[in-house]
Amino acid sequence: MSTLIDLSQYATNITEDIQKIVEFIGIKFLYDKGFFPLFLFEKKLTIAMVDPDDIHSYNVIKDRVKKDTGLYIDPKVLRCDRDALDYTLSKIFPEEYPADLPQLPEKLGQKLAELPEDEIFGEAIISVEKIHQIASEEPVVRWVNRLLIKAVRERASDIHIEPTRTETHVRFRIDGLLQTIVEQEKNFHLPIVSRIKILSKMNIAEKRLPQNGRYGTLVDTKEIDFRVSTFPTNYGESVVLRLLDRSRLLSLNELGITADRLNTLREIINVPVGMVLITGPTGSGKTTTLYSILKEIKAKPKNIITIEDPIEYDIEGVRQSQVNLRAGFTFITGLNNILRQDPDVIMIGEIRDVETAQIAIRAALTGQLVFSTLHTRDAPSTATRLIDMGVEPYLLTSTLQGVVAQRLVRKICQKCKKKYNPPAKDIKNLDLPPDMEFYQGKGCGHCNGTGYYGRIGIFEILPINDEIRVLIRDKAPTSDIRNLAIKEFGMKTLWEDGIDKLRAGVTTIEEVIRETRRRL
Numbered sequence: 009m010s011t012l013i014d015l016s017q018y019a020t021n022i023t024e025d026i027q028k029i030v031e032f033i034g035i036k037f038l039y040d041k042g043f044f045p046l047f048l049f050e051k052k053l054t055i056a057m058v059d060p061d062d063i064h065s066y067n068v069i070k071d072r073v074k075k076d077t078g079l080y081i082d083p084k085v086l087r088c089d090r091d092a093l094d095y096t097l098s099k100i101f102p103e104e105y106p107a108d109l110p111q112l113p114e115k116l117g118q119k120l121a122e123l124p125e126d127e128i129f130g131e132a133i134i135s136v137e138k139i140h141q142i143a144s145e146e147p148v149v150r151w152v153n154r155l156l157i158k159a160v161r162e163r164a165s166d167i168h169i170e171p172t173r174t175e176t177h178v179r180f181r182i183d184g185l186l187q188t189i190v191e192q193e194k195n196f197h198l199p200i201v202s203r204i205k206i207l208s209k210m211n212i213a214e215k216r217l218p219q220n221g222r223y224g225t226l227v228d229t230k231e232i233d234f235r236v237s238t239f240p241t242n243y244g245e246s247v248v249l250r251l252l253d254r255s256r257l258l259s260l261n262e263l264g265i266t267a268d269r270l271n272t273l274r275e276i277i278n279v280p281v282g283m284v285l286i287t288g289p290t291g292s293g294k295t296t297t298l299y300s301i302l303k304e305i306k307a308k309p310k311n312i313i314t315i316e317d318p319i320e321y322d323i324e325g326v327r328q329s330q331v332n333l334r335a336g337f338t339f340i341t342g343l344n345n346i347l348r349q350d351p352d353v354i355m356i357g358e359i360r361d362v363e364t365a366q367i368a369i370r371a372a373l374t375g376q377l378v379f380s381t382l383h384t385r386d387a388p389s390t391a392t393r394l395i396d397m398g399v400e401p402y403l404l405t406s407t408l409q410g411v412v413a414q415r416l417v418r419k420i421c422q423k424c425k426k427k428y429n430p431p432a433k434d435i436k437n438l439d440l441p442p443d444m445e446f447y448q449g450k451g452c453g454h455c456n457g458t459g460y461y462g463r464i465g466i467f468e469i470l471p472i473n474d475e476i477r478v479l480i481r482d483k484a485p486t487s488d489i490r491n492l493a494i495k496e497f498g499m500k501t502l503w504e505d506g507i508d509k510l511r512a513g514v515t516t517i518e519e520v521i522r523e524t525r526r527r528l
Contacts, residue, residue, distance in 0.1 A: 010060040010087040015044055015096050022100065029053070032077060035101040041065050044093055046086065053079045056088035090150065098157075098228075139212045143202035152203045156234065156249075158189070160227040163462075165251055165291075169204075171197050171244035183418045183463050184291065187456075194244075201238070201245050208236040215245055222318070224254075231255050235318060257321050260300045263293075264464035266508065269500070272469050276410035277301050277379075283372040283407045285359075287384040288414045293465055294381040295320055295357070297414060301379060302326055302355060310352040315342040317357050331357075343367040347374065356380040362398035369399065372407040386502060387413040387470035388490040391480045405477040413468040415502060415523040417515045420447055421455035430517060438517070440507065447513045464514060466505040466523065471497055 022030070029045050030038065038044060042058035042065070053073060057066065070081040142148070155178065159167050164180035171177075176197040179186045192200070205212045208221030223234045235250040260270060276284055284301075286294045299321050306312055306325045317331035317339070327349075331337055339356065340363055346354060358381045359365045372378045384393045390411045391404055428448050449459025470493050472480075479489050493499040500508070506520035 010085055012087045012089070013046070013056050015056055015088040015092040029077060029079070030100060033073065035097055037072060039097055041069050042090065042093060043069055044088060044096060048079070051079050052082050054082040054084070054086070056086040058088060058090045058093060060085040060087050090146070094150070136213050139198075139202045140206070142199045143206055143212070145199065148199045148203050152200060152207075156225070156232075157227055159249075159251060160230070160232055162456075167249040167251070169200065169247040171241060171246065173243055176200065182456075183458070183460050184416060197244050201247055204236060204247055204249070205238070208234070210236070210238065216240055233320075252320050254321055257303055257323070258296060258300050260304055263297060263300060263467075264509070265467050266505075269467060269469050269505075272471060272497070273412065276469070276471055277305060279377065279409050281372060281375050281377055282409035283368060283378045283380070284410050284412075285380055285382050285390055285408070286412045286414065287382045287387065287390050289383060291416070292414055293416050294414065297412065297465070298355060298379055298381065299323065302353075305353065311350060312353040312355070313346055313349055313351045314355040315339055315346065315357060316355070339364050340367065343371065347371060347376075351376055353377045353379070358382070365394055365397060365399050366403075369403045369407050373403075384413065386490075387411040387468045387499075388493060389486045391489065392486050395483060401481050401483060405481045408472050408480070410472055411470045413470075413502060414465050416463040416465055417506065417509065417519040417523050418460035419462045419464050419514055420516060421449035421452065421459055421461040423454040423461070424449045424452035424459065425513070426450055435517060441511070444511065445513070446510075446517060448516050464509065466502055466509060466520070468499065468502045468505065470499055
């Protein structure tokens with residue numbers, strides 16, 4: 009039996025000669041063959057292998073190292089743990105470390121296949137001990153860990169694990185669109201889901217009810233939070249993980265707001281009292297904008313308190329609280345008690361009903377500055393939406409200070425960006441400037457062939473003045489509010505801001521149309 013060595017210590021203490029050998033051999037060969045060079049004495053290299061008994065791999069390694077470096081492999085091979093090897097390689101090659109998912113072994117699939125079918129797919133509850141045993145198999149642990157690493161490195165915002173009749177599909181949402189990553193045999197669905205439940209501190213035996221949990225870890229020195237949701241379907245539990253990089257909190261300057269409109273936004277958020285709303289559909293970046301606002305105003309001597317579901321980023325200097333339905337702590341409960349905390353600024357994660365809206369307005373009326381989000385199509389329709397929910401117009405005219413509507417459009421990949429001319433029939437009714445130049449990404453390895461890399465916001469910023477308050481009080485049509493805002497403030501609509509991004513070569517006409525012409 010070979011001696012087991014703790015390889016992880018070499019991640020930060022690698023010697024210069026070994027570093028050169030590692031770089032010369034390359035991470036792919038080290039990773040594929042499961043070995044790592046440890047010591048060099050004269051021309052003899054001592055290595056550690058995940059499986060020293062694999063004679064075939066040893067001979068391949070010996071021949072490759074002799075050919076590439078002229079060194080000989082010491083016949084006495086040490087043993088290392090696979091996870092420790094992965095950790096060491098990821099530290100030495102942070103940009104090149106392969107995040108591809110390993111194959112789950114056939115013997116694990118066979119073991120699962122021996123379980124009664126209803127235990128895997130049906131109503132029967134397997135014992136907690138049995139589930140733990142299956143989900144703690146080393147290949148399953150490594151597969152799930154690699155899945156999370158891969159998602160972070162490919163900039164996924166969500167991971168979808170979806171069971172079908174015969175397979176399990178894994179998809180990443182990257183830059184707003186879902187992309188299929190891998191399709192696994194259905195037998196592996198149970199251990200994969202159970203492993204994620206264990207990490208997220210969920211009830212692993214419960215498969216009939218939806219559950220929510222969270223899990224945090226470090227990936228490439230970044231603190232990543234995974235918000236996890238399970239949902240029972242006819243073919244098994246569907247799992248969605250939302251990825252949150254807690255170390256990446258954007259400033260207002262990084263959101264994509266042009267300088268003139270940024271000045272308007274800063275005037276709105278620096279009023280002493282009232283209510284400011286960020287609106288748009290799910291996934292449009294509303295919460296990111298809210299956090300950016302709080303990050304800016306917290307520099308002032310203010311008592312800022314939030315009520316969120318969930319807390320997505322930690323902001324130093326801000327007191328943040330999270331809704332806990334099990335404990336009976338709802339948005340309503342929090343808002344009813346928050347004024348006793350003497351706040352200057354209150355941030356409410358989302359206005360979901362008329363009761364939340366009314367309490368938020370009451371807080372604004374009593375001298376606080378309130379920020380929140382709402383689902384509306386554009387900024388001018390926000391007042392109409394609140395009135396339709398049951399809020400009295402006179403309350404809105406007394407509190408509403410400004411509205412920001414937003415969407416996210418994909419940015420053209422700068423590595424493969426090129427100028428092109430779209431078909432005339434596709435743009436003839438869009439009223440675009442005659443000298444408009446169009447760009448697109450042709451697709452490359454950097455953007456995984458999509459032609460897009462990253463996203464940027466397009467914004468519609470509406471300050472509320474006395475003239476607009478009169479329209480709100482009189483329940484005027486949304487079009488009247490929009491027209492007055494354009495006349496009074498030169499407000500640019502979402503479409504117009506998208507055209508500005510198009511003119512700057514940041515995005516494509518297809519993206520602007522997709523995000524501004526669709527209905528909520």
